[in-house]
Structures are given as structure tokens and as C-alpha cells.
Amino acid sequence: MLLLPWSVSCGPRPDRPAAAPVTPPAAADRSAPPAVTSSTVGTGTGAGTGTAAGTGAGSVQAADxxxxxxxAIAVSAPVVPLSLDGGGRLRAPDGFSETGWNAAGPEPGETGTAVIAGHVDSRTGPAVFFRLRDLAPGDRVEVERADGSSVAFVVRRLARFPKDAVPAADVYGSTGAPALRLITCGGVFDQARSSYRDNVVVFADLA
Structure with a gap:
């Protein structure tokens, strides 16, 4: 699961390189995306129902x-809904080839900041967001939705934050318009914590 403040278990197989230069870990189960909590991510009008419409300028009708x-990085991956646990923490995706969406927050295309997270690697090799760090401003992100529609975003910037110093308002706060954050782990691997020290965050706006 994902723990606040962004202290997550992120670890590749010892003989695998990670998404950014790392100290190879001695032991770790998996590379989880960063912490997202109900206190840092706003609740959208859709809230996972696929029925409500966004209210901000440029928003589209909500759909899962x-x-x-x-x-740009050859990613085409399913998006599964991620629930919050009893402590309000977002659970990590079970699969390394799938991504997870915070179903308690805005849906991509709805007014607010939607979050899609994925693993960077596993014991057997790169995972879905292994190349997330390679994205550049202007790259496109397309999200297919349950109603058959799709919504496109354009990468605005990338950032890497220490997990204990993530600016929650900047990453998760609503901009008053549809926004998307793609998040995975990166940086140096901390063997003592069996976790990467940083998170890679892609900031994208509605195209």
C-alpha cells in the first residue's frame, strides 16, 4: 500500500537497474508508486461513478x-481503480504492467487533479512506468474511458521530489481545470528502507 508521507516500498530485483541511478537493493518486494491520501487529493464530482460532469472550463463529462x-515512451496499459484503505491511504496496483487511478478523486478530464500511478520496476524487470522519467514537455498522454471516449493531456513539466519533501499542494491541489499527474518511484534506492528515496511526477494539462 501507499503510505504518507510518500514512504513507500520501491525496489527492483538486485540485478535490475531502476528508473533513475540507484544503489541496487539487497531485498525488496516491489516498486510501488507514491503515497496519495484522501487529505491531499480532492474528491471530484464523478468520484468513480462515471456519471457526473466536471464543472470547470474545458472539463468533459466524467467517466472512469x-x-x-x-x-512517446511506448506505454499502453490498463487503468484499474485504486481504493483507499481504512487510514485513507491509496493502495498500489497489484500488477506491474497495469496502472492505478485514485477512484476517490477526480476522473481524468474532470475538473480537478486526477492521479494515475504505476510501478517503475519489479524483481523481474522494468514495470509500466519505467520510462516515465523520459517524458518531455509537449508529449501527449491519452486516457481511454469506460464510455468509449478518450481525453488527451499534454505534458507540462516533470519533477522529482524526495519522498519526505513532496509539495502536496503543487502535486495534488486542484488548478481549477482538468489536470493529470502520472507518478512513480525514482532516485537512489535506500536499502535500509527497501524503498526508492524519490518520486517522479509528470504534470499534464488537458490538451
Whole structure:
């Protein structure tokens, strides 16, 4: 699961490189995306129902995301809903080839900041967001939705934050318009914590 403040278990197989230069870990189960909590991510009008419409300028009718495509890094992956646990923490995706969406927050395309997270690697090799760090401003992110529609975003910037110093308002706060954050782990691997020290965050706006 994902723990606040962004202290997550992120670890590749010892003989695998990670998404950014790392100290190879001695032991770790998996590379989880960063912490997202109900206190840092706003609740959208759709809230996972696929029925409500966004209210901000440029928003589209809400619908659950089912697949994310990122042509620049050859990603085409299913999006599964992620629930919050009893402590309000977002659970990590079970699969390394799938991404997860915070179903308690805005849906991609709805007014607010939607979050899609994915693993960077596993014991057997790169995972879905292994190349997330390679994205550049202007790259497109396409989200296919359960109603058959799709919504496109354009990467605005990338950032890497220490997990204990993530600016929650900047990453998760609503901009008053549809926004998307793609998040995975990165940086140096901390063997003592069996976790990467940083998170890679892609900031994208509605195209």
C-alpha cells in the first residue's frame, strides 16, 4: 500500500537497474508508486461513478479511465481503480504492467487533479512506468474511458521530489481545470528502507 508521507516500498530485483541511478537493493518486494491520501487529493464530482460532469472550463463529462497511452515512451496499459484503505491511504496496483487511478478523486478530464500511478520496476524487470522519467514537455498522454471516449493531456513539466519533501499542494491541489499527474518511484534506492528515496511526477494539462 501507499503510505504518507510518500514512504513507500520501491525496489527492483538486485540485478535490475531502476528508473533513475540507484544503489541496487539487497531485498525488496516491489516498486510501488507514491503515497496519495484522501487529505491531499480532492474528491471530484464523478468520484468513480462515471456519471457526473466536471464543472470547470474545458472539463468533459466524467467517466472512469480504463487505459492510458503514452506514445512517446511506448506505454499502453490498463487503468484499474485504486481504493483507499481504512487510514485513507491509496493502495498500489497489484500488477506491474497495469496502472492505478485514485477512484476517490477526480476522473481524468474532470475538473480537478486526477492521479494515475504505476510501478517503475519489479524483481523481474522494468514495470509500466519505467520510462516515465523520459517524458518531455509537449508529449501527449491519452486516457481511454469506460464510455468509449478518450481525453488527451499534454505534458507540462516533470519533477522529482524526495519522498519526505513532496509539495502536496503543487502535486495534488486542484488548478481549477482538468489536470493529470502520472507518478512513480525514482532516485537512489535506500536499502535500509527497501524503498526508492524519490518520486517522479509528470504534470499534464488537458490538451
Amino acid at each position: 479511465p480504463v487505459r492510458v497511452r503514452i506514445p
